[in-house]
Amino acid sequence: MASKISIAGEENFARIMTSPAQDGSAVAIEIRDLTRRFGAQIVLDHVSFACPHGKITTVVGPSGCGKTVLLKHLNFLLRPNCGAIIVDGEDVTQMGSSELNRVRDKFGMLFQAGALFDSMTVAENVAFPLVEKTNLSRQEIAQRVQEKLAAVGLEGAGNKFPSEISGGMQKRAALARALIREPEILLLDEPTTGLDPTRAGAIHHLIRRTQQRFGLSAVLVSHDVPQVFEISDRVAFLYKGRTRLFGTVQEILSANDPVFKSFLAGEEIDEEGLQAGSNALAM
Amino acid sequence: MAGAGGGEGRRHGHKALCSLRGRTWSVPPRNEANSNLNNPSGMRGSPSLKLLMYWITEPVRWLGAQAIENVAALGRFGLFFISALFNALSPPYKPRLVVRQLRLIGADSIFLITLIGWATGMVLGLQGYNTLHRFGSETALGTVVALVLVRELGPVLSALMITARAGSAMAAELGSMQVTEQVDALSVMAIDPVQYLVSPRILAGLISFPLLTAIFDVVGIFGGYAIGVGLMGVPPGSYFRGIVDNLTPHDVASGFYKALVFGLAVTWVCCYKGYHAERMATGISRATTEAVVLSSVLVLLWDYFLTSVLL
Numbered sequence: 001m002a003s004k005i006s007i008a009g010e011e012n013f014a015r016i017m018t019s020p021a022q023d024g025s026a027v028a029i030e031i032r033d034l035t036r037r038f039g040a041q042i043v044l045d046h047v048s049f050a051c052p053h054g055k056i057t058t059v060v061g062p063s064g065c066g067k068t069v070l071l072k073h074l075n076f077l078l079r080p081n082c083g084a085i086i087v088d089g090e091d092v093t094q095m096g097s098s099e100l101n102r103v104r105d106k107f108g109m110l111f112q113a114g115a116l117f118d119s120m121t122v123a124e125n126v127a128f129p130l131v132e133k134t135n136l137s138r139q140e141i142a143q144r145v146q147e148k149l150a151a152v153g154l155e156g157a158g159n160k161f162p163s164e165i166s167g168g169m170q171k172r173a174a175l176a177r178a179l180i181r182e183p184e185i186l187l188l189d190e191p192t193t194g195l196d197p198t199r200a201g202a203i204h205h206l207i208r209r210t211q212q213r214f215g216l217s218a219v220l221v222s223h224d225v226p227q228v229f230e231i232s233d234r235v236a237f238l239y240k241g242r243t244r245l246f247g248t249v250q251e252i253l254s255a256n257d258p259v260f261k262s263f264l265a266g267e268e269i270d271e272e273g274l275q276a277g278s279n280a281l282a283m
Numbered sequence: 284m285a286g287a288g289g290g291e292g293r294r295h296g297h298k299a300l301c302s303l304r305g306r307t308w309s310v311p312p313r314n315e316a317n318s319n320l321n322n323p324s325g326m327r328g329s330p331s332l333k334l335l336m337y338w339i340t341e342p343v344r345w346l347g348a349q350a351i352e353n354v355a356a357l358g359r360f361g362l363f364f365i366s367a368l369f370n371a372l373s374p375p376y377k378p379r380l381v382v383r384q385l386r387l388i389g390a391d392s393i394f395l396i397t398l399i400g401w402a403t404g405m406v407l408g409l410q411g412y413n414t415l416h417r418f419g420s421e422t423a424l425g426t427v428v429a430l431v432l433v434r435e436l437g438p439v440l441s442a443l444m445i446t447a448r449a450g451s452a453m454a455a456e457l458g459s460m461q462v463t464e465q466v467d468a469l470s471v472m473a474i475d476p477v478q479y480l481v482s483p484r485i486l487a488g489l490i491s492f493p494l495l496t497a498i499f500d501v502v503g504i505f506g507g508y509a510i511g512v513g514l515m516g517v518p519p520g521s522y523f524r525g526i527v528d529n530l531t532p533h534d535v536a537s538g539f540y541k542a543l544v545f546g547l548a549v550t551w552v553c554c555y556k557g558y559h560a561e562r563m564a565t566g567i568s569r570a571t572t573e574a575v576v577l578s579s580v581l582v583l584l585w586d587y588f589l590t591s592v593l594l
């Protein structure tokens with residue numbers, strides 16, 4: 001564990017508390033010094049952490065800290081300016097499109113708003129990756145779709161269109177679509193956005209159950225703190241495009257980091273106060 | 284540390300920004316004592332001269348930036364088409380997607396095209412008869428109606444009608460898919476969105492535009508017949524005899540080439556605008572408007588160019 005308290009203003013305040021290698025678990029995705037600029041603005045600044053295999057890694061942080069941009073790098077919609085993303089020992093940032101598609105087959109993705117195709121029924125949406133990417137027969141596809149819909153509690157909603165079901169059901173349908181090809185890694189972009197606390201809790205538990213049932217490695221981007229910590233195995237706290245904290249939930253919660261405390265309390269992070277605190281500690 | 288923070292504040296305080304119709308201009312700050320305005324580009328001289336130079340150089344800088352942006356956009360536009368063409372010719376082939384778009388662009392437009400073709404033919408019959416009657420050449424009505432429709436009005440009006448009906452829908456649908464991350468969802472599933480969404484639409488446009496134009500021409504000729512022969516009393520034999528004698532394969536081919544080019548231009552523009560819709564509330568409406576306006580302008584400009592080449 002890092003012994004020194006890190007305060008904003010220091011050169012590198014990333015605190016890697018327990019890395020997957022330290023606790024003996026394998027690594028599903030390793031992010032090394034990921035940096036991304038948009039014009040002059042640095043959105044990700046040498047972000048580094050490793051997501052353990054078969055666990056849920058949650059990325060939290062204030063709005064604009066780079067969570068969604070990070071996830072877009074993990075699903076290869078964006079390429080970094082520098083740094084690496086290692087999946088199964090391969091740096092995917094250096095891959096061409098055909099190689100990338102091979103790696104993408106290992107991933108499932110749940111988008112913030114579901115991203116269901118509104119011209120298709122729920123069942124057609126869930127079946128879509130199988131129809132487009134496999135040679136399975138119609139019967140096999142229908143059977144798998146029914147299995148996945150049942151797994152997310154949408155047995156009777158297959159013939160409805162996305163516009164005919166609630167927001168929570170849309171998220172469930174999107175989760176079923178993300179799982180239909182039985183991915184090894186599941187990426188989730190703010191899955192509880194726009195849902196009331198009850199439905200948000202139900203989605204969280206569904207994610208946990210699904211992850212445990214299929215043995216998935218999951219990377220979850222969320223602003224829903226501290227509720228999301230209930231289902232998290234590891235937490236990465238991003239602040240100003242950097243990994244400020246990374247570790248188990250207990251480690252993160254017990255870290256004496258004023259920025260994280262302010263974030264948890266929902267308070268505005270007082271930069272000047274933090275600087276003064278840093279100076280006081282230095283003295 | 285506080286000093287460093289203050290320094291950063293001063294650095295960002297040099298230049299205020301304002302937005303004018305989505306474009307960002309840098310404007311001189313109010314505090315002249317600490318501003319770049321007092322010494323833009325490190326110039327020496329009186330403050331009024333510097334102010335004058337600032338207001339002269341700033342529009343030039345903006346114009347230059349706009350020129351670079353537009354050339355880059357043109358490049359992206361071309362690359363988008365090359366990518367769509369390459370994907371259309373590369374496996375996996377998805378004929379069912381092309382058939383679906385043929386229904387949306389082609390079959391669903393038949394009623395509109397028939398209606399407009401009939402109305403155009405009737406107007407041509409009426410105007411043509413009245414004009415030709417002055418010269419005692421009413422028997423040439425069939426020739427006039429057919430030539431005008433096949434060479435000019437058929438391809439152009441069909442393209443404008445399909446743009447209004449199917450092109451706008453195309454841009455809005457792709458824009459909506461972009462805004463709601465459905466395009467990203469395709470990418471994440473390792474499905475090329477251009478191959479899945481754009482290539483079938485362009486292929487369907489290339490097939491359906493000439494066919495719809497042919498329908499427009501035929502219906503229009505019968506519309507002219509209904510007015511010229513049925514209402515004005517032109518001999519029916521002379522109406523069709525004139526068409527058979529004077530309408531050459533070259534006339535038909537030139538209309539066909541125009542329809543092909545318009546089909547390509549309209550689907551290309553509408554797909555490009557929809558696919559690149561901005562992810563904001565007005566993104567879809569703006570993309571749709573730009574798609575329809577640019578497609579219509581391109582159809583009319585290309586019509587002149589093709590007419591001059593094919594004459």
